[in-house]
Amino acid sequence: MRKCSLEKLDSVFAEIANSFKLYLPVDDKDGKAKYSEWAEGVKWSNALNTVRSPKDFFFPQTEDLMGFKCSGKNIEIIDTRNESEDFVVFGVRACDVKSFDILDRVFLKDPVDSYYSNRRDHGIIISVACTRPAETCFCHTFGIDPTEPAGDISVWKTDSEVFWQSNTEKGAALLEKLQALTEECDADAVNDQKEKVSAIMKKLPLAGLTADKFGAGKTKELFDAPEWDSLSEACLGCGTCTFICPTCQCYDIKDFNTGKGVVRFRCWDSCMYSEFTKMSAGQPRLTQKERFRQRFMHKLVYYPENNDGLFSCVGCGRCLAKCPISMNIVKVMKTIGGKENE
Amino acid sequence: MQRIGVFVCWCGSNIAGTVDVQAVSDALKNEPGVVFSTNYQYMCSQAGQDIIKQAIAEHKLTGIVVCSCSPRMHEATFRKTAAAAGLNPYMVEIANIREQCSWVHKDMPIGTEKAIILGKAAVAKVNLNTPLTPGETPVTKRALVIGGGIAGIQTALDIADAGFPVDIVEKKPTIGGKMAQLDKTFPTLDCAACILTPKMVDVAQNDKIRIFSYSEVTDVKGFVGNFDVTIKKHARYVKEDVCTGCGLCTEKCPQKKVPNEFNLGMDNRRAIYIPFAQAVPKVATIDPNYCTMLKTGKCGVCSKVCTAGAIDYKQKDEFIEEKYGAIVVATGYNPISMDKFDEFAYSQSKDVITSLEFERLTNAAGPTAGKLLRPSDGKHPHTIVFVQCVGSRCDSCAQKGKEYCSKICCMYTAKHAMLTRDKYPDTDVYVFYIDVRTPGKNFDEFYRRAVEEYDVHYVKGMVGKVTPEGDKLKVQASDLLTNKQMHIDADLVVLAAAIEPDKSARPLATMLTASMDTNDFFTEAHPKLRPVESPTAGVFLSGTCQGPKDIPETVSQAGAAASKVIGLLAKDKLTGNPCVAHSDEWMCNGCSSCERVCPYGAITYEDKEFRMPDRTTAIRRIAVVNPAVCQGCGACTVACPSGAMDLRGFASSQIMAEVDAICK
């Protein structure tokens, strides 16, 4: 483990930015954190987390897949792919780091999504341990420890110092570059903070939330649960939850006719939308209840079924804060999962 | 995917002179959907149309783009061509590469480039065209003629002659209009009453014709073949079917001081009156503004003297609703007000009169029994000055008068001058003119007789000022040919006032949704090829409501309008315009936005049961367009928030495809 003083952090950023594009959470004019590129004078946000998740770095909201150039009646296919540049994402919380594992299992599984893997290969994740979890946090439900974030490099920030721990070769190589600005230290230095935060975690309102009732093999049991009706009753069918979610990975592929050719692009899609997975025979899920159920069954049952029991929720709490009608996965888990979850 | 044929017209050198037609047809060959592309000298010619027909058959074309003149010119032609070859006529689109390209761009490469783009837009549109079939509606076999002047009379007689019932609505108590007020008619000098009144009698006696006199149209709904018209019959306080027209009441009525509008206020009539001896219907009318009985409840003389018992002081306005298949507008004209022409002293001297007043002065049935006497003192005038173009051909900047030529003034002034000289050879007659316009059969000969045989002094120039002085009118004028100022002491000055459409025309146009020009003359569907039809289907134009005309022109136009009406009424069914709005019931919210912008009331709502996407059943309010009423403006398509409303022939997708093609 290495450390540097908090004052030196900007110099570290500058050093990283010398070799890579560096992104980190920055407050906008309304005080909301979002990932922005670092430049001289840009300040790292104090917010617990960004409004949007960092999944954009690897799985952007829209991305061109290929192009077709039309002249007369001839069509020429254009490969629009470029090799990504190396980049560093700093300040990723433990929950969001975990979300990359979940996305990887979808996009890196055969057949590999070359667009995603290209970015993933070139991205270096520097995570940051949480110090002040919010009431909406429930990462522990999915076995995530916010004091031990994964990533290529893990960072702990105290009032005066910043501690750096590399977890991967990529991380080690980057940390190597920061030799001059950091000094070696004992890994125990952050234990105090870890203990403190662990204690807070136990006091969180959602501390007792478990996913025990969910997971692989629960489809039959949960699919026809009567509670889906009332849970989905007020759902507006907007895509807020899916678009701010770090693990939602559904997309649609569409063609855009530019007049001179066609751009084939993909964009995020939301299972909450009425047009989601619409086929020539129509939509498979006709009601908002079915669409609503799909989202939570996917996160809590179908995904684990296909991925060794891993849930595709990381408990970041974004949907708890942002749903226009305050319906969210926690309410679903508590309602479907029974009273003992409260 | 369509199989589109592109046909580029040279229009002789009109297009080919500035557009490389070969390059255009070559370029469009590569557009999506195009399977055939060619060019030819005159696409609209029989040979050109044959090329199209042949290509349709040979290449199994499903759509056609003709790059030619404006669709306003030949769209109908090419649609017929397509139909003749078995293609739906609405699969034809025109790229206007003449008016909008070759005629306005002089540079060949630029013109060619633009022509290709316009062609691409048309191809893009045709790709989205769908065959359209016009709907059919029945025709009510009855016509309405609004206005009972010579135009209306002639139209009504001709329609009735073909066997169709006709109603005439006339706002005055009698039909006859302006012509009934005239003395003689140019250039033959036969008496207006002698030729008009027999026609009026014919109207009265024709059992196919009903006359609603003293009436006006207050509401028009519906559409061609199916108009619903409300006619307001003003209370005349005389039972029309009882009055014998004996005229006793009009002699006994104690209220004698009512200005007689028939004589333009130059004498008086009674409060109960028959406008003139040959009035049709010959029925008395009580003027409620002057009748003592109606105003105070005391009098009742007319009722006492009427042996037929026709007087009914309690009569109310009556509203009649009738269905018509066609409507003819024959609302006529009026001389303009002389208020803005004070330089001629019209308001200051009784001896400055308008030409129509002059007609009454010389008319045997007029206020002076046909003797030409000055209105001020009843003396015979010895020097008469006629001023032409008063209010006609005015500079638009002058803010008074009309820009147009009133057309009839030159001839009637010549007539007045000639008749005056003929009857009273001792009078000096001067005519001041800007130009003398005499295009018409025997017109110029007539004018020359006035000058040559009757020694009328024609002076090219305008009268600057008329000043009443003693019993003379000092006329100050300039003679442009000699470039001299003239001063004439006149006894009478006659102003050839410009004519303008009747004031009732504008509100009527709104009711009929018929368009008007800025002078309030009704617009014809085509200035040359459809001069008696209004752009609004089923509405026809007769007489001076469409523009200044003399009597023979009016009568011929009246006949033409009648023949158009007969052509319409002879049909049992009408095929409509298929380019109408339609609403997708699945997308419709039933919000009423479309209904609120529809000028034709074509949209109604119904509640319909739907099997909703979420498997529930719901009753939803949805808009329904009546395709026979819809005229296809498209206002509703934009008002509709959900995009449920679209317009056939001009669908949103088609217009956007054109935009895309133009911008690519």
Place this chain on the structure above:
Amino acid sequence: MQINEYKPLIVAFCCNWCSYAGADLAGNNRLNYPADVKIIRVPCSCRVNPMFVLRAFQRGADGVIICGCHPGDCHYTSGNYFTRRRMALLFSMLDYLGIERERTRVEWVSAAEGAKFAATMNDFTEKVAALGENKRLEDLRCKR
């Protein structure tokens, strides 16, 4: 591309009854106006959906002009009155978003005003050309 070679792309929506006929009259009278103007015929100016205006800008138009009958002379009685309100509000909104005012216009051109049509197009094209390319409402995918 040199600046003096810059040719704006103008989309003109013309109502069938007045303005399209006005454009025809301009043609009949051989009144020149820039070839940059491309006309789309609509039955009435009230057929023009604000969406079409945005679409034109998206696809690369530098200016959009809507021509209709003079208020009061609409072939369909009232269509252009609705156009007038819709476009007044739309243009005001585009202005509010910082889009140049000169890129949009509504002009009433009667069937008799061929000269006005040509003059309007000359003037509009000139004003749009002075602004240069439409950058603020462009869709880069559709760039020429």
Place this chain on the structure above:
Amino acid sequence: MQKITREQLIDKAVSLLSDGTVECVLGWEKGQFDYDITPAVFNDENELRENFVWNDFCGANFSKYLVSKTRKCNGKMLVFLKPCDTYSFNQLLTEHRFDREKVYAVGIPCEGMADIDKIKAACGDGIISIDASGDKLNVHTLYSDEPISVSAESVFAERCMNCKSKKHVAYDELLGEDGDVIESHRFDEVAEIEAMTPDERFAFWQNELSRCIRCNACRDACPACTCEKCVFDNPNSGVENKAAANSFEEKMFHIIRAFHVAGRCTDCGECSRVCPQHIPLHLLNRKFIKDINSFYGDYQAGAEVGTRAPLVDYTTDDLEPGEVFERGGDNA
């Protein structure tokens, strides 16, 4: 703090349920915390007593739910309407979007609703509970031993800071006292933007709209957006898209959406409330409202049922599109 109490509302609902006036109740359901309140349909007294809630976080406008919910309900549905909600209610009735006969509307006074994000900004994360007393909110958090007290007004939602009316324009029954239409300063912000240069305006909106993630929350929460099929979901509309590919599409979505509700928007503020990206969407709608007021005379959508919206109306002497700039300010 709200003047009317949760218990009063529950009692009213229970009495209307028990006398058969209504079949069900559209109300607010409590969540995990004090602020995450969900609209819900309550069918009996037990559900109401257990889960119904009424506090400073009951912002959701129920009017829109009536379109879909009344289709499913056979009898009458009780709906609680705050003053601003009643305008949406009327506007939907004007557009025939639900059957008035199927609704029993109870007007309830509103003292203004709190914006949880403002509270979080003031008090920090880790909010465990919030209780109201008088015009204060006491916020208990994980990270401070003492509750933090903030004035309710300081954390009002934007629309409540600029509340336009405390008067109910529609109801079958009113609980508590009715208020008045308020002279608000809601157009001040619009005027500020109008006063910017075009470059500044462009930059302002570019920055705001670039944050849009096209979650459609603004549309889906909007009581004026009740189309059976939204043009943005309709592949045949020509503007359908699921995500903005570039700044044009970001703008297009918001321009068209604002235009579609122009003259129909009651300025209820739901769009801005629900935007996860804090885009001040109300400033687009208010621009149209401000323009309509100044061009065509004051018009408040939803003030009455059956009025003609300004965009489906006209006068022969309306101002010309070219004249809007002469009126709107001098920043060319």
